[in-house]
Each structure stands twice: as structure tokens, then as C-alpha cells.
Amino acid sequence: MITWTPATVMVLGVIGLLAVGLYGLLTVRNLFQIIVALQILVKGAVLALVAAADYVGQLHLGQSLAVTVIVADTVVAVIGMAMAVQVKQHNRTLDVKALGSLRR
Amino acid sequence: MLNLILIVFALVCAIQAVTATRLMRAALWLAGVSALTAILLFRIGAHEVAVIELSVGAGLVTVLFVFAIAIAGEDAMGERPIVPRWIALPATLIAVILFGWMILPVGAGETAAAAGDFSTMLWHERGLDTLVQVGLIFAGVVGVLGLLAPARAPFPVRRAEPLPPLRAEPGAEPVAGQEG
Numbered sequence: 065m066i067t068w069t070p071a072t073v074m075v076l077g078v079i080g081l082l083a084v085g086l087y088g089l090l091t092v093r094n095l096f097q098i099i100v101a102l103q104i105l106v107k108g109a110v111l112a113l114v115a116a117a118d119y120v121g122q123l124h125l126g127q128s129l130a131v132t133v134i135v136a137d138t139v140v141a142v143i144g145m146a147m148a149v150q151v152k153q154h155n156r157t158l159d160v161k162a163l164g165s166l167r168r
Numbered sequence: 169m170l171n172l173i174l175i176v177f178a179l180v181c182a183i184q185a186v187t188a189t190r191l192m193r194a195a196l197w198l199a200g201v202s203a204l205t206a207i208l209l210f211r212i213g214a215h216e217v218a219v220i221e222l223s224v225g226a227g228l229v230t231v232l233f234v235f236a237i238a239i240a241g242e243d244a245m246g247e248r249p250i251v252p253r254w255i256a257l258p259a260t261l262i263a264v265i266l267f268g269w270m271i272l273p274v275g276a277g278e279t280a281a282a283a284g285d286f287s288t289m290l291w292h293e294r295g296l297d298t299l300v301q302v303g304l305i306f307a308g309v310v311g312v313l314g315l316l317a318p319a320r321a322p323f324p325v326r327r328a329e330p331l332p333p334l335r336a337e338p339g340a341e342p343v344a345g346q347e348g
Contacts, residue, residue: 070171071274077175077208079271081182081201083264088186090256091249096237097186100194103229104182107205110221114214119274123213124289128297130209130217131290135301138224139308145236146315152240159243161250 074115081108095148095158099141106137171211178204191242195233202226216286 081104088101110130117126152158178201185197202225210218249256290298 067273069274072272073172073175075271075274077178079264079267080175080179082267083260084179084182084186086263087256087260090251090259091253092186093247093250094191094243094245096191096233097194100185100198103198104185104201107201107225111205111208114209114212114217118212124284124286127214127217127286128289128294130214131220132297132301134220134224136304138229139304141229142232142308143311145232146312149236149240150315152243157243158240159247
């Protein structure tokens with residue numbers, strides 16, 4: 065039986081965000097939507113880092129690691145968006161499946 | 169209780185962002201997830217990360233999303249997924265059950281106060297991470313500039329001007345090969 069402590073609630077939120085991000089990565093076909101799903105996945109990871117750091121009493125360490133993750137995730141999202149714009153301008157589509165069939 | 173409500177709203181926003189049929193709506197739902205995550209981080213006590221998440225996740229990334237979607241347009245939304253839903257859903261459920269099985273139940277946790285402050289941790293104890301972040305941001309800016317730069321030839325190509333036709337001057341001996 066689950067005891068509804070604040071840490072348990074946070075863990076459930078983390079698991080939910082990770083699950084929605086994973087499901088999105090598996091099902092979506094649009095390049096921008098893939099970036100959206102990746103962002104949701106990383107938000108779950110950031111929340112997990114900070115919640116775990118708070119749980120063990122090392123909140124500042126968790127915050128420092130979370131800042132690193134946020135910066136890396138933002139750079140990934142920005143480069144992914146730039147690549148998606150280039151792909152759309154060159155291939156007239158954002159569909160991952162269509163891009164796979166364009167392979168020479 | 170408030171944390172539970174915030175988490176439920178964040179999950180609703182996340183599901184809407186993944187299942188949205190228009191990219192602009194997906195970007196706005198994602199901004200909602202970021203804002204709710206920032207509130208959760210603030211309530212945990214991670215104030216600095218909450219501010220960064222709110223300004224970067226809900227602000228900068230959303231603006232860039234809207235800008236990029238305005239350039240690229242909407243395409244390939246709501247079509248059949250590559251991985252069928254009857255495979256994706258059980259795979260996600262298995263992942264959720266494994267996560268829960270490994271983590272839950274969660275005990276009371278430590279109550280020890282963290283030593284030092286956030287700036288000491290970020291700039292001194294995790295200084296290498298900060299240096300890597302600076303390099304990452306620089307690489308990201310250079311990458312985006314390279315990707316969005318207009319395509320052009322690496323060197324300017326100058327076409328050679330045609331030579332004037334050869335004329336034999338009066339009285340000059342004919343050049344070999346031009347007799348006839």
C-alpha cells in the first residue's frame with residue numbers, strides 16, 4: 065500500500081512525465097513534436113534530480129545538476145528546431161517516415 | 169495536496185502537448201508543463217532552478233518554438249504513428265511499472281540541511297560543469313548560425329571573358345594552323 069508522503073507524490077509525477085514523454089517519442093511523426101516529447105521527458109528528469117536531491121538532503125547539488133541538464137536540453141531543442149526548419153525547406157516535409165524514405 | 173494538484177495539471181498539459189493536432193497548441197501546452205514544473209521546483213525549495221526553468225523552459229524555448237513553427241509551417245500532424253499504439257501503450261506501461269517497482273515505496277528521507285549555498289556549489293564545487301555549459305551554449309549558437317545561414321558557394325566563381333577573335337595583320341606572315 066502506498067503511503068502518500070510528499071516524496072511519493074513527487075515520484076508519481078516524475079514517473080508520469082517520463083511515461084508521457086516516452087509514449088510521445090514512440091508515437092509522434094512530426095519533427096517538432098519529437099522535440100516536444102523530448103522536452104517533457106527531460107522535465108521529468110529535472111524534477112527527479114531535484115526531488116531526489118531534496119530527499120537525501122543535498123538540494124544544492126541537485127540544483128547544480130538540474131541547471132546543467134536544463135542548459136543541455138535547451139541547446140538540443142534549439143539545434144533540433146534549426147535542423148527541422150532546414151529539413152522542411154529542403155524536403156518540404158517534417159514527417160520522419162517520409163524523410164526515411166528519401167534516403168538514397 | 170497542492171503538489172498533487174500541480175502534478176495532475178502538469179500531466180494533463182503533457183498529454184495535451186503530445187496528442188495535439190496543431191504544432192502551435194503543442195508548444196503552448198509544453199509551456200504550461202514548464203510553468204507547472206517550475207512551481208513544483210519552487211515548492212520543493214529549489215528556487216534558483218525554478219527561476220531558470222520558468223525563464224528558459226516556459227519563455228525562451230516557447231518563443232523559439234513559435235518562431236520555428238511560423239517559419240516551417242504545420243505538417244504531418246495526426247497521421248498514423250510509426251510504432252503502433254497497441255505496442256507503444258503496453259511498452260510505456262511496462263516502463264511505468266518498472267519505474268514504480270524500483271522506486272516505490274519512498275521513505276521519509278533525510279532531514280539534514282545541505283551544506284553551503286547554491287552559488288558555492290555551482291561555481292566552486294561543480295565549476296567544471298559550468299565550464300562545459302558555457303562551451304555547450306557556444307557550440308549551440310555556432311551550430312544554429314551554421315544551420316540557418318543562407319546556402320552559398322564557398323568561393324566566388326568568376327566566369328572567364330571570351331577572347332577577341334584573332335586577326336591577321338596585313339603584311340604579317342600567316343600563323344601555322346590558320347592558313348586555310
